[in-house]
Amino acid sequence: MNQKTKSKIEVTAIYLVIAVISIIIFYPLIWTVGMSFNQGSSLYSSSLIPENFSIEHYKWLFSAESDYLIWYKNSLIVSTVVAAGSVVITSFVAYAFSRYQFVGRKNGLYIFLLLQMFPVMMAMVALYIFLNIIGLLDTLTGLILIYLGGQIPFNAWLVKGYFDTIPRELDQAARIDGAGHLRVFWSIMLPLAKPILAVVALFNFMMPMFDFLLPSIVLTSEENYTLAVGLFNFINDQFSNNFTRFAAGSILVAVPIAAIYLFLQRYLISGLTAGGSKG
């Protein structure tokens, strides 16, 4: 009996903790949703549960007055290209590192991983001048190229770790049957590594979506902005005045992204632990 009561108290305590944490998690999220439905644009007069419920901010985002849809389109372009490109490039690199002998194989990836830990602020000055020289400043292409190059070390390390767990017997058997280098890559490695490639694609889709620092330096004209830069400028200039618009604009991106994350989180975690710990 005593044992049973003790267990009951414990379970209740656990539920209580989870309830408190849930409130802490939901509070800012619900607050934002409430904000976006408030009338007027001032943060000061707004309240958690809107007194005057309105969707004027959402309407405004889609009106001709705002560039919101253009930014949305730009972000989708950048994210899609970076996601697709990064899967191709990193799987090439990871295949070579996992299965072949060549100069620089042993330490190459780690050197890049370590070099990349140097802060990027100064790099941005260099990249700015470089993009200017080759005429890619203020273009989405320039931005995409930088993202593609920067993601390689970490993701290649992740994918290589996953490739290493695929038994070599498989590709040796295929080779005996006459498969070439690319054939083994295409028909054996890629299908088996789908989970980690999905992780890479997802990461690289999300990362450009909400990176604001690099695009705010590379992109200068408003019609080239990505979502993060555009949204940040909403509140950067007149902080409290446009906050409700910012809230509405953020919700329209955050909801689909959160849905994708929650839907795919199981694969994300298994991919990360498999690639990350065996790399």
Added chain:
Amino acid sequence: MSSSVRTKLAGKHNPTLAMLLSIVFAGFGQLYNRRYLKGVIFIIIETSFLITVLPWLNYGLWGLRTLGTIPGTDHSIRLLVFGVLSLIALIILGTLYVFNVLDARKQAMKIRDGWKPLPFKETMRTVYDTAFPYLMTLPGLLLMVFVVIFPLIFSVLLAFTNYNLFNSPPRHLVDWVGFENFKNLISVDMWKDTFISVFAWTIVWTVVATTLQIGVGLFLAVMVNDPRIKFKKLIRTILILPWAVPAFVTILIFAAMFNDEFGAINRDIIIPLIGGDGLPWLSDPFYARIAIIMIQTWLGFPFVFALFTGVLQSISKDWYEAADVDGGSRLQKFRHITFPHVMFATAPLLIMQYAQNFNNFNIIYLFNEGGPPVRGQNAGGTDILISWVYKLTFDTNNYAMAAVISIIMGLLISGFAFYQFRQTRSFKEEGEI
């Protein structure tokens, strides 16, 4: 002596001669080896290089050495960029040249030892086999050279110049100043004080925020994993929510919520519960620091929680049953079974969490732009090294000093990561084909 005699007897083919010839001009050695196609290709490459790239390379290296000589005309920073690019080009070409020389020597030795050239098709095959991994890594390598290596060299070099707002091109020329900036950082009071206080806060921030998010994540993962808890799936989804919502958005929302005058935290929680005028979350360094540590915990624990949950589910029940037989307490089971399992499986990813927070620019900048300002310092109260570097670069344009601090940070963090990587098994190499 005897070996050279044998050489002449074997095939009268001299590797040293082949080597010397290809040093004189790329491709000559290959011609001597009677590998005509290869030789001609090398000759064409070197000739076209001499005609097109050499003048440009020469200009770049001149610029790198002098950083320009005529103020107003020579743009020092452009010259520096050109210089770094030509340096990289030079290294790539040098590598090709060394490869050409070694190739000539190797082939000559083979010929000397009585090697017969394979049919053309076979040759192409072996070339393809050895070149394949290089071909696969080439696109990635090229991108990394321009996106990772080139900016890194550029910023390291900047640390040894006097490039700042008052001495910037095109009006002025930038000069090499050696270790002057490093000396200033430790001898000029304003720099020294700021550096020490920012550095100390960076360490505190990294350790406290990351440990907190790992601790909360572990605590919740173990609790939710308890077999007596129901609705596990729903609870897990809720707890992962902060990870799913983009951090960029949540940080800005928190910044508004913590606002001293009209933020929801003061208006809806602190004032009704405690009274007074609310806490100065944004204007007092102490409270601002507390706030960002709490926000980072909110943002960071779900990832760790999800990670640990995955590992916890994979621990075999046998371990716990064996512990039960031996009469192990719950704490003992946690210490000797759960904890080691979880840490072993996730160590590299946890180390990365520390590294990420050390460089976590977004939260510091988006929350309060590193503020509030602090007297006698040129960094704000919540500025960590990276956001300080940002301010030095983009607000006060003190590029040289920003580069110095970047180098120090980079060395620290990569040294730490290198040490940790070596400790974990992820540095292990596996077998080859």
